[in-house]
Amino acid sequence: MVAPSVLSADFARLGEQIDLINRSNADMLHVDVMDGVFVPNISFGFPVMKALQRCCTKPLDVHLMIVHPERYVERFCDAGAWSVGFHLEAVEDPEPALQLIRNKGVRTCLTINPDIDAERLVPYLDKVDMVLLMSVFAGFGGQAFIPETLDKIRFIREQITQRHLNTLIEVDGGINTGNASAVYAAGADVLVAGSAVFHTKDPIAAIEQLRA
Ligand code: DX5
Ligand code: ZN
Numbered sequence: 001m002v003a004p005s006v007l008s009a010d011f012a013r014l015g016e017q018i019d020l021i022n023r024s025n026a027d028m029l030h031v032d033v034m035d036g037v038f039v040p041n042i043s044f045g046f047p048v049m050k051a052l053q054r055c056c057t058k059p060l061d062v063h064l065m066i067v068h069p070e071r072y073v074e075r076f077c078d079a080g081a082w083s084v085g086f087h088l089e090a091v092e093d094p095e096p097a098l099q100l101i102r103n104k105g106v107r108t109c110l111t112i113n114p115d116i117d118a119e120r121l122v123p124y125l126d127k128v129d130m131v132l133l134m135s136v137f138a139g140f141g142g143q144a145f146i147p148e149t150l151d152k153i154r155f156i157r158e159q160i161t162q163r164h165l166n167t168l169i170e171v172d173g174g175i176n177t178g179n180a181s182a183v184y185a186a187g188a189d190v191l192v193a194g195s196a197v198f199h200t201k202d203p204i205a206a207i208e209q210l211r212a
Contacts, residue, residue, distance in 0.1 A: 001027035001190045002210050003061050003170070004203070006052065007043055008141045008194030014048075017198065018055045024204040025211060028059040028082060030172070030192045032141075035066035038090050039139035046079060053080030061190075063111065063172065065138045066090065070097040077104035085109025085132050085170075088124075089116050098127065109170065113138055118152040122159055125167050130190070131156060135183075136173030141194040145174030150186045157187025177209045 004026050009017040021029055031052060036042040052060055059082030066072065069086035076084050077100075084101045088094055088110050101108045110124050111132035121131050133152050136143035153169060160167050171183050172192035180191055193210055200206040 002207050003028045003030040003190050003192045004197040004207060005030040005032055005141065005172070005192050005194035006198075007032040008198040010198070014051065015055055017203075018052065020203050022055075022057045024207045026058055026197075026207050027190070028061045029056050030194075031060050031062045031081075032194075033062065033064050033066060033076075034139065038067045038087065039065045041139045046075060049076060049079040049081075059083070061085075061109075061170075061192075063109075063132065063192075070100060073097050073100050074104060077101060077106040081106055083107035083109050083130060085111050085130065087111045087113065087138070088120060089113060094124065095127075098124075111138075111172075114146050114149065118155050121156060125156070125159055126163065126165055128167060130168040130170055132170040132172055132192075133188075134173050135171050135175065138173075142199075143174050145176075145179050149173075150182060153183065153186035153188050160187075175210070177206075180210050 034041045034043040062076050062081040062084045064086040073084050098108045107129035109130040110128050113134045135145050135149035168189040170190035171188045175191050175193045176196040197203045197206045
């Protein structure tokens with residue numbers, strides 16, 4: 001699956017940009033929420049999320065880069081999220097926030113930054129619908145893919161296969177047509193792409209190329 005990241009869209013023409021995504025073969029729209037505390041950047045929050053819900057026909061895959069996700073996950077569920085994910089390293093215990101998301105009937109996702117050992121996700125693989133492995137440090141679009149992520153993907157894929165789980169693996173950061181096939185071959189199910197989709201002349205074609 002391919003999930004374009006709206007963070008790289010032109011916000012002055014957000015409606016048109018989402019229209020392109022609606023007409024494309026994208027599987028979902030990745031929605032990056034940053035609070036300026038967990039990451040050194042601020043993106044957008046509920047007003048934009050609600051606008052996306054109104055104009056986007058694709059499932060909204062919410063990636064929270066915030067502290068205290070348990071305070072906000074329900075509101076993102078209510079704002080129309082298909083999945084809500086937050087960082088494992090942002091909380092002491094992910095279970096309360098995961099339960100709030102499940103109670104809303106929304107898919108759960110746990111995320112780790114590149115400096116967090118993938119082993120830490122292992123106890124949760126049967127408790128979430130998806131894990132998101134960051135292939136850049138969360139906070140900004142347009143960074144270069146960290147190649148060591150491929151080993152992490154293989155490791156998590158192995159764990160999922162061994163335990164006969166159907167947890168999805170999503171990978172986010174620096175994905176482009178040059179590395180997409182390696183990320184897929186390593187075992188990823190969902191490829192997030194910001195710049196490689198929106199910073200091109202033809203985002204619909206760019207999504208096709210990533211799939212190919
Ligand atoms: C980074 C975000 C990513 C970002 C990806 O913190 O989580 O989703 O938008 O953008 P690219 O594909 O440009 O690295
Ligand atoms: Zn993201």
